[in-house]
Amino acid sequence: xxMTMTMNLxxxxxxxxxxxxxxxxxxxxxxxVSARHGGVDNVMAAAWCCALDFAPPxxxxxxxxxxxxxxxxxxxxxxxxQVPTVAQxxxxxxxxxxxxxxxAHKLASSGARLFGIDGFDLPFVEGxxxxxxxxxxxxxxxxxxxxxxxxxxxxxxSDTRAFRDGHWHFEDADPALRSLHHVAGGNFYAIGQALxxxxxxx
Amino acid sequence: xxMTMTMNLxxxxxxxxxxxxxxxxxxxxxxxVSARHGGVDNVMAAAWCCALDFAPPxxxxxxxxxxxxxxxxxxxxxxxxQVPTVAQxxxxxxxxxxxxxxxAHKLASSGARLFGIDGFDLPFVEGxxxxxxxxxxxxxxxxxxxxxxxxxxxxxxSDTRAFRDGHWHFEDADPALRSLHHVAGGNFYAIGQALxxxxxxx
Numbered sequence: 418x419x420m421t422m423t424m425n426l427x428x429x430x431x432x433x434x435x436x437x438x439x440x441x442x443x444x445x446x447x448x449x450v451s452a453r454h455g456g457v458d459n460v461m462a463a464a465w466c467c468a469l470d471f472a473p474p475x476x477x478x479x480x481x482x483x484x485x486x487x488x489x490x491x492x493x494x495x496x497x498x499q500v501p502t503v504a505q506x507x508x509x510x511x512x513x514x515x516x517x518x519x520x521a522h523k524l525a526s527s528g529a530r531l532f533g534i535d536g537f538d539l540p541f542v543e544g545x546x547x548x549x550x551x552x553x554x555x556x557x558x559x560x561x562x563x564x565x566x567x568x569x570x571x572x573x574x575s576d577t578r579a580f581r582d583g584h585w586h587f588e589d590a591d592p593a594l595r596s597l598h599h600v601a602g603g604n605f606y607a608i609g610q611a612l613x614x615x616x617x618x619x
Numbered sequence: 620x621x622m623t624m625t626m627n628l629x630x631x632x633x634x635x636x637x638x639x640x641x642x643x644x645x646x647x648x649x650x651x652v653s654a655r656h657g658g659v660d661n662v663m664a665a666a667w668c669c670a671l672d673f674a675p676p677x678x679x680x681x682x683x684x685x686x687x688x689x690x691x692x693x694x695x696x697x698x699x700x701q702v703p704t705v706a707q708x709x710x711x712x713x714x715x716x717x718x719x720x721x722x723a724h725k726l727a728s729s730g731a732r733l734f735g736i737d738g739f740d741l742p743f744v745e746g747x748x749x750x751x752x753x754x755x756x757x758x759x760x761x762x763x764x765x766x767x768x769x770x771x772x773x774x775x776x777s778d779t780r781a782f783r784d785g786h787w788h789f790e791d792a793d794p795a796l797r798s799l800h801h802v803a804g805g806n807f808y809a810i811g812q813a814l815x816x817x818x819x820x821x
Contacts, residue, residue, distance in 0.1 A: 445647010467669035510816035609811025
């Protein structure tokens with residue numbers, strides 16, 4: 418069991434218009450997935466999370482049957498997807514490798530600190546740059562055959578130092594706020610240089 | 620109709636072990652999707668492509684009902700997923716915004732050049748750093764309700780200057796070979812700095 422404090426939004430955090438919420442994961446970051454049920458909070462890392470639709474905004478996330486977080490989501494029907502930062506590299510690795518089943522103090526051991534957002538009974542991870550509250554859209558065949566879960570995004574917030582006005586601004590933000598992109602075995606890349614494409618003349 | 624030449628693998632391209640093939644998209648790049656049916660080849664860009672399983676390796680990709688590439692895939696049951704590079708920024712933007720339905724010369728207009736790989740009746744895009752040949756796993760409900768397609772990866776190849784021994788090596792490759800990560804409206808990021816996490820002592 419983890420204590421969380423529900424409060425007004427912390428400094429730098431502001432709501433994101435749901436129509437722009439897919440952009441927080443459109444560039445393919447590794448995410449943190451969190452959930453709460455029956456007084457238990459948990460957080461895991463997931464590289465396999467992807468936007469699915471614009472309106473209403475939806476996403477997919479792959480959750481192995483061995484994960485404690487999946488069991489919480491199956492019971493609560495709610496989860497949060499969060500975009501961790503370069504500063505959270507070790508935290509992301511640790512919540513992705515430790516299991517609540519084997520370490521009851523996983524969150525504390527991993528250094529994950531949680532906060533609440535009014536109106537959402539979910540544990541949100543401090544220090545991320547994006548938070549998406551999702552309602553599970555039950556699809557039993559996908560969940561059982563593919564470990565594939567579909568969520569509708571029902572709330573979105575960002576750290577405005579990294580994402581504001583519907584866009585990431587990594588190019589003028591602290592490099593410690595860049596997103597993480599996992600390859601395998603603890604090898605990550607940070608997101609890099611901004612590259613605006615120029616539309617060809619019609 | 621597009622001419623392709625099937626040949627021995629071009630310079631720098633080598634097969635990737637299927638057990639490592641998910642790593643080519645694990646870091647969330649925007650991809651090119653190509654398909655062939657009835658003498659028609661097409662290529663589109665997709666930011667919503669994600670690994671789904673390790674063994675056998677599978678992936679998901681979201682294909683709007685308006686895309687010509689989707690129709691080819693529904694008919695052939697095959698598609699290729701490719702990882703384009705910084706050098707292909709404009710090509711990626713153009714195949715992602717032009718439609719074969721409105722521009723019969725879309726591939727030529729976009730600068731996409733195709734090649735073949737023996738044993739796979741698919742058009743592969745030159746100049747990418749990764750190629751995944753996929754067999755559609757038909758899931759009519761997902762395809763109709765969510766535009767969500769599942770493929771089993773049945774062949775994988777990489778440009779060994781960027782991906783070899785089962786890992787990306789962007790840190791010592793030409794920056795023009797880095798992967799692209801689309802946010803919205805033609806705004807991309809290149810993948811950035813390598814960040815190996817250190818596992819905590821047990």
